Amino acid sequence: MSVSRNQKKSALGNKKNQKKTVFEEQNNWKEKLLIKFKRQKSNFRHRKMERLIRTYLVAIGIFVIGGSYSVYHGVQVQNEKLQAISPIGSSVSFSKTGASLTTTKPYISENEKTAFIPFEVSSMENLTTDAELYYTFIGSTGDKISYAPNLQLVLFGETGRGAFVINGSPKINSEAVQLYLRNDKLLVNESDLQAKNLDGSRAGLNEAAKMYDLIYVVANPAAKNVTRSKLLNDSNISPEILYSTLFANDDVKKIQEVIKSNRSKIKTLEEKIAEYENRLKIAGYKIPEHPSYMGDDWKPMNAPNVNLDGNLLTGLINKSDKIKPSEESESEFTNEFGSTERIQDTLERDDGSLASDDINQIEGKTNAQDTWENTKRMYEEVNTLKRDNYINQANKLLKNQRSVERQNKTSSLSTGDRFSIMGQNKK
Numbered sequence: 001m002s003v004s005r006n007q008k009k010s011a012l013g014n015k016k017n018q019k020k021t022v023f024e025e026q027n028n029w030k031e032k033l034l035i036k037f038k039r040q041k042s043n044f045r046h047r048k049m050e051r052l053i054r055t056y057l058v059a060i061g062i063f064v065i066g067g068s069y070s071v072y073h074g075v076q077v078q079n080e081k082l083q084a085i086s087p088i089g090s091s092v093s094f095s096k097t098g099a100s101l102t103t104t105k106p107y108i109s110e111n112e113k114t115a116f117i118p119f120e121v122s123s124m125e126n127l128t129t130d131a132e133l134y135y136t137f138i139g140s141t142g143d144k145i146s147y148a149p150n151l152q153l154v155l156f157g158e159t160g161r162g163a164f165v166i167n168g169s170p171k172i173n174s175e176a177v178q179l180y181l182r183n184d185k186l187l188v189n190e191s192d193l194q195a196k197n198l199d200g201s202r203a204g205l206n207e208a209a210k211m212y213d214l215i216y217v218v219a220n221p222a223a224k225n226v227t228r229s230k231l232l233n234d235s236n237i238s239p240e241i242l243y244s245t246l247f248a249n250d251d252v253k254k255i256q257e258v259i260k261s262n263r264s265k266i267k268t269l270e271e272k273i274a275e276y277e278n279r280l281k282i283a284g285y286k287i288p289e290h291p292s293y294m295g296d297d298w299k300p301m302n303a304p305n306v307n308l309d310g311n312l313l314t315g316l317i318n319k320s321d322k323i324k325p326s327e328e329s330e331s332e333f334t335n336e337f338g339s340t341e342r343i344q345d346t347l348e349r350d351d352g353s354l355a356s357d358d359i360n361q362i363e364g365k366t367n368a369q370d371t372w373e374n375t376k377r378m379y380e381e382v383n384t385l386k387r388d389n390y391i392n393q394a395n396k397l398l399k400n401q402r403s404v405e406r407q408n409k410t411s412s413l414s415t416g417d418r419f420s421i422m423g424q425n426k427k
Contacts, residue, residue, distance in 0.1 A: 095215065101122075106219065116246055
């Protein structure tokens with residue numbers, strides 16, 4: 001069957017169109033694939049951005065929550081710490097006079113009804129030793145105090161020492177409280193005297209600190225580090241026993257630690273002296289008689305009559321003893337004969353020759369005269385240490401005893417009308 005030229009052209013055109021259509025479809029498929037890829041890539045970028053944003057927001061959330069927890073935890077730890085222990089050795093200053101007050105070791109009665117926050121004042125120049133010329137306030141560091149408190153002030157004369165006295169009913173619980181003390185010595189006219197009628201609110205006290213001589217400390221009077229004492233159960237405890245318990249007993253212990261240390265040094269020196277003298281004797285040298293202060297029962301002539309190992313409860317001295325603390329300086333001490341004993345300068349041998357040859361020592365060979373010089377130096381060290389114990393440290397013990405004895409006349413205690421409570425207490 002014959003095919004016309006036009007039919008052939010038509011068939012050829014259809015074939016080309018078919019190829020073109022296939023090619024276009026391929027191109028369209030690539031374009032669609034590319035568009036799909038771009039969309040997926042765009043979606044991926046969006047999803048990645050969303051993930052980054054979500055991660056960033058989560059991180060911020062964790063940071064904020066963590067930071068908040070950290071601050072909260074820090075405050076909580078500080079509060080728990082304050083609840084657990086009562087600060088010792090913290091210093092604050094009066095708002096007007098600038099006198100510094102430093103808290104010392106706190107005490108509480110064994111029945112936990114009375115607590116003492118002792119303190120030492122740097123200078124009493126602008127302060128008074130009369131507790132009645134101060135006003136006290138007590139308040140909680142939180143909402144309310146869980147017991148019914150009463151706050152008084154006790155001052156121990158010219159010592160610059162005193163204590164906040166906290167009484168609690170039914171007993172003092174372990175919680176931090178604020179103790180305010182206002183010095184009313186500076187109140188001189190009628191308008192100033194109105195300050196005595198402050199309501200004790202925190203706002204009022206903060207304002208008062210700008211106008212009056214005010215100070216405050218934070219303490220936990222029943223914390224675990226507070227010393228319990230059966231002696232303090234007595235509500236009528238004498239000023240002497242109270243001062244001894246809060247201050248003087250610790251003073252005596254510190255002094256006796258120095259005495260004990262001096263004795264230990266003396267013993268070591270005596271052993272070394274005996275060793276040196278023995279080596280000199282073996283080498284044929286004559287050792288002069290010991291100075292009198294090397295004797296075990298020796299005491300300086302001007303030593304006060306004090307029992308170096310006694311205590312304030314039984315008395316360090318006989319109360320009829322009228323000897324006053326020595327005013328003599330440490331460098332001017334004399335022995336019981338009133339003059340410093342002279343020690344022989346040069347050693348002699350049994351045959352009369354002088355010390356000059358070498359003798360065996362722990363340190364090796366050394367000149368005999370050098371050994372003797374070292375021995376004499378140790379004699380003097382023993383002398384110095386004994387005089388420190390019998391004069392300096394003994395006088396300190398004596399002064400403590402006298403200070404305790406004076407408290408019946410010089411101490412003072414504020415009365416109940418010199419006290420206010422900040423806020424209300426739990427019933």
